[in-house]
Amino acid sequence: MSLSQSDMNERLQDYGKRIESLAHSVGLDYYPVDFELVPNNFMNEVAIYGLPIRMPHWSFGVRYIHQLIRQSMGHSRIFEVMFPGNPCHGYLVNSNTLAENTLVTAHVLGHADFAKNNHLFARFAEMSGTNIVEHAAAQAHRIEQAVRDHGQQRVEALLDAALALEPHVDLDQELHRPLYPTHLKPAAPRGDEDSFTGRFRHLPGEIERAEASRERRTAPIPPHPESDLLWFIAHYGPELEDWERDVFLAVRYESFYFYPVFACNIMNEGWATYWHARLLREADFLPSDLYLDAVTCHSNVVRPFAGEQQAALAINPYHVGFSMWERIVEQQGLERAREIRRDEDDFGFIRNYLDAELAEKLGLFVFEAKSDEGIKVAGRDVNRIREAILAPKFNYGAPRIRVGEMKHDGTLVLVHDHEADGRGLDLERAARVVQYVHRAWRRPVLLQTVDSRGAPHELRSSAP
Amino acid sequence: MTFSPDPLLSRWQQPLRISAEVGWYDLFSRGARDWLRHNEKVRESVEKSLPNLIAGPDVLSGPGGGTVLVPVKLAEHARFRLRDTDGETGAGQGAGEDGQVLKPAQPQQGDQNGGDAGSGQGDLQFVLELKVEDVLDWLWEELKLPDLKPKASAREQDQEFVREGWDKRGVRSRLDRRRTVKQAIRRRAIQQDPAPFTDDDLRFRQLVRRDRPATNAAVIFALDVSGSMGETERQLAKTFFFFALQGIRRQYAKVEVAFLAHSAEAWEFNESQFFQTSGTGGTVSSTVFKLAKDVIKERYDPSQYNVYLFYASDGENLVDDREPSTEALRECCQGLNYGGFIEIRPAYGISPETELAGIFARMQRESLPLGMARVTGRDDVWNALRQFFQEQQARAEAA
Ligand SMILES: [Zn+2]
Numbered sequence A: 001m002s003l004s005q006s007d008m009n010e011r012l013q014d015y016g017k018r019i020e021s022l023a024h025s026v027g028l029d030y031y032p033v034d035f036e037l038v039p040n041n042f043m044n045e046v047a048i049y050g051l052p053i054r055m056p057h058w059s060f061g062v063r064y065i066h067q068l069i070r071q072s073m074g075h076s077r078i079f080e081v082m083f084p085g086n087p088c089h090g091y092l093v094n095s096n097t098l099a100e101n102t103l104v105t106a107h108v109l110g111h112a113d114f115a116k117n118n119h120l121f122a123r124f125a126e127m128s129g130t131n132i133v134e135h136a137a138a139q140a141h142r143i144e145q146a147v148r149d150h151g152q153q154r155v156e157a158l159l160d161a162a163l164a165l166e167p168h169v170d171l172d173q174e175l176h177r178p179l180y181p182t183h184l185k186p187a188a189p190r191g192d193e194d195s196f197t198g199r200f201r202h203l204p205g206e207i208e209r210a211e212a213s214r215e216r217r218t219a220p221i222p223p224h225p226e227s228d229l230l231w232f233i234a235h236y237g238p239e240l241e242d243w244e245r246d247v248f249l250a251v252r253y254e255s256f257y258f259y260p261v262f263a264c265n266i267m268n269e270g271w272a273t274y275w276h277a278r279l280l281r282e283a284d285f286l287p288s289d290l291y292l293d294a295v296t297c298h299s300n301v302v303r304p305f306a307g308e309q310q311a312a313l314a315i316n317p318y319h320v321g322f323s324m325w326e327r328i329v330e331q332q333g334l335e336r337a338r339e340i341r342r343d344e345d346d347f348g349f350i351r352n353y354l355d356a357e358l359a360e361k362l363g364l365f366v367f368e369a370k371s372d373e374g375i376k377v378a379g380r381d382v383n384r385i386r387e388a389i390l391a392p393k394f395n396y397g398a399p400r401i402r403v404g405e406m407k408h409d410g411t412l413v414l415v416h417d418h419e420a421d422g423r424g425l426d427l428e429r430a431a432r433v434v435q436y437v438h439r440a441w442r443r444p445v446l447l448q449t450v451d452s453r454g455a456p457h458e459l460r461s462s463a464p
Numbered sequence B: 001m002t003f004s005p006d007p008l009l010s011r012w013q014q015p016l017r018i019s020a021e022v023g024w025y026d027l028f029s030r031g032a033r034d035w036l037r038h039n040e041k042v043r044e045s046v047e048k049s050l051p052n053l054i055a056g057p058d059v060l061s062g063p064g065g066g067t068v069l070v071p072v073k074l075a076e077h078a079r080f081r082l083r084d085t086d087g088e089t090g091a092g093q094g095a096g097e098d099g100q101v102l103k104p105a106q107p108q109q110g111d112q113n114g115g116d117a118g119s120g121q122g123d124l125q126f127v128l129e130l131k132v133e134d135v136l137d138w139l140w141e142e143l144k145l146p147d148l149k150p151k152a153s154a155r156e157q158d159q160e161f162v163r164e165g166w167d168k169r170g171v172r173s174r175l176d177r178r179r180t181v182k183q184a185i186r187r188r189a190i191q192q193d194p195a196p197f198t199d200d201d202l203r204f205r206q207l208v209r210r211d212r213p214a215t216n217a218a219v220i221f222a223l224d225v226s227g228s229m230g231e232t233e234r235q236l237a238k239t240f241f242f243f244a245l246q247g248i249r250r251q252y253a254k255v256e257v258a259f260l261a262h263s264a265e266a267w268e269f270n271e272s273q274f275f276q277t278s279g280t281g282g283t284v285s286s287t288v289f290k291l292a293k294d295v296i297k298e299r300y301d302p303s304q305y306n307v308y309l310f311y312a313s314d315g316e317n318l319v320d321d322r323e324p325s326t327e328a329l330r331e332c333c334q335g336l337n338y339g340g341f342i343e344i345r346p347a348y349g350i351s352p353e354t355e356l357a358g359i360f361a362r363m364q365r366e367s368l369p370l371g372m373a374r375v376t377g378r379d380d381v382w383n384a385l386r387q388f389f390q391e392q393q394a395r396a397e398a399a
Helices: A003-024 A040-049 A058-072 A098-117 A119-129 A132-150 A153-162 A194-202 A207-214 A229-234 A240-264 A265-282 A288-301 A319-341 A346-353 A358-363 A381-398 A429-443 B024-028 B030-048 B050-054 B132-145 B177-189 B231-251 B285-299 B319-333 B355-364 B378-398
Strands: A032-040 A078-081 A087-093 A364-370 A374-379 A401-406 A410-415 A445-452 A457-461 B067-074 B088-094 B099-103 B125-131 B157-167 B204-213 B215-223 B255-262 B266-269 B304-314 B338-344 B371-374
Touching: A003 A032, A003 A098, A003 A265, A003 B266, A032 A040, A032 A098, A032 A240, A040 A058, A040 A078, A040 A087, A040 B030, A058 B030, A078 A098, A087 A098, A098 A119, A098 A265, A098 A288, A119 A240, A132 A153, A132 A240, A153 A229, A153 A240, A153 A429, A229 A240, A229 A401, A229 A429, A240 A265, A240 A319, A240 A381, A240 B304, A265 A288, A265 A346, A319 A346, A319 A358, A346 A381, A358 A381, A364 A381, A381 B024, A381 B088, A410 A429, A429 A445, A429 A457, A429 B030, B050 B067, B215 B231, B231 B304, B231 B338, B231 B378, B266 B285, B319 B338, B319 B355, B338 B355, B338 B378, B355 B371, B371 B378
Parallel strands: A032 A087, A410 A445, B215 B255, B215 B304, B304 B338, B338 B371
Antiparallel strands: A078 A087, A364 A374, A364 B088, A374 B099, A401 A410, A445 A457, B067 B125, B157 B204, B255 B266
């Protein structure tokens, strides 16, 4: 079925309205959604950049080309991108069929409900505001202005560093967090006069010494290992100009915004898929041929692997999430499902609600990739499956790296927590990131990790 | 919502061919803008390592037509990542018994970076299509090669239009797409709501009248194809010949080329046969020098042509052939602007002077316009080129 653009618009608006009232009647709760039909190449860009208007960087160009290739080979098709906010922004592809776009409309409403009600989303929305799309566009314009004022080379060097550190933020802290105290608090006089030290301090000669130690001392920077590298560099980079700090903070802002989507991917896509399937099923106003087309589209989205294959070396979050929500609603009711949607992220969702029975039904397994044996099925134990699904999600998917120290000469010392990560860094890439950071930081940068034998290894920036 | 069944199993098998240039319409797109910027960066790094890249067999066997194909990897924006270990695990979906192989081990490739199993992206290669003209501009800059000097006697001046610089106005046929795109990007980067491209972005090759030698050049390539010249040796010779020819073509309006090969006898070939040819038996270099002399006499009148001879061999020759070779070469020299001997000895480190090196060395001392360079690997090709071009220039100036 091919429709003119205006026909498509008209009918989609009609169905959209009716799907929305159906959504309200079954209790979906969301901020208004602005839908926009956009050309396919624009959709690719939105998906690749993660935002409709985002700062320029050559690395996005590489991802863009990858997407074009995947698409031209039929390996990837993007149907929808949704940006939470008030209003939310939902993008649909104008060359997709009416059936597909009707399904996507319902899908986006599921996302909108999730974004408004999930705790993690709500907490981050509170910090980053409800107009992220406009905010990111303003940031992009500021960075383009910086290119005009300071030249592409300089801005690009900063973005090389900032975007490389994108996941290295401290998500337990606020987006707008205060600077470290500049001075250590004087040690408060203790109230426990009865204790041994209390009595001890009253011995002759001890009082003066205690007074002296109570003087204000300059606090070391950072006062504790700092995992928010973007924040630290923005505020403590010894030679950064204000507009350069702004670049780091812009990347950090977006990083905070992206986190809930990252951390709730399976839940959120599953939830949206559950709702598009349900809303369409209940939308008796849809012509049956359109409904059947939409069902075909649905089954493509939730199929775990391509038709001719037996297995996939990845899980399909739509399929897994969808199946989990269907079962939760079936066994525990919609109200309970809504509570889970409110309280969990993927970590809790997978650990608490993916059980052995469902894992078996979904055909989940753990695989192991060895250079001499190839990739093998390595078991179907549900605990291992859960951990294999969650492993790439810990710490925003990045190694744990902290600012350990800033030396007197401004040397930045980064420390990799290789014990928590279980191994050292990829040294070749790490050396390049150290060099990126050095160009922004302008003083030496050190990074401590371990080599392939577990022996301490230090990378040091070299003069550019 | 996306549809992507399995990113890991469906990794691309073949390097992609992506033109480094993007259509006008794509300038609308931010993705294309950043892709072009990526390409610029790749070009910058390609330029730096051009002499190495360009000498690869993949490049030389390019389809001609004024372009070479340079295989490059997409630039990777580095991030902190844990080192790869053997035995990575992951979650999958589908059928399969415990221990069942889902994907057999890949034959080990010589990947110095320790392999990027699972990353997917590192595998993607693309081919940058570069104009030979551009490549040579970069090379000449990189190598600081001097211009060839035509012989004084043949230096009749003629005025000719040559490309020099760029202008904003011009006829369509002289539109320089690369410069124009560059200009558009530069402008778009500094404008609010930029138009995709404007007339102001257009850059045309500007033609200026300049004095140019009216005479033509002839290049004779002579190659030893005896049994001792293996594939590696011939590949190095081919690389050298290719760029020597391009360099000469850069400076003469018209260049004629003759291809000679010899083992115990010498023949003339056409270009495509030239490198396929292999002979057996002994090496008698004088045969090819005699043939060269005849070719010059018959076709390339030294008053009309600037004649260059390049001879590539492993340096071995019959000792009995020393006198005949010397004589034939001496006769050749009368018609030559310059003759270069490329001694190709990839398998040897420092080795004693070969028979032919001895001959050339003695003749150089007679102030004949000859030079020689030893080539053991690709890097030496550039040194040899630089050396020959500089020597030739010094001699022409002294003359
Ligand atoms: Zn979705």
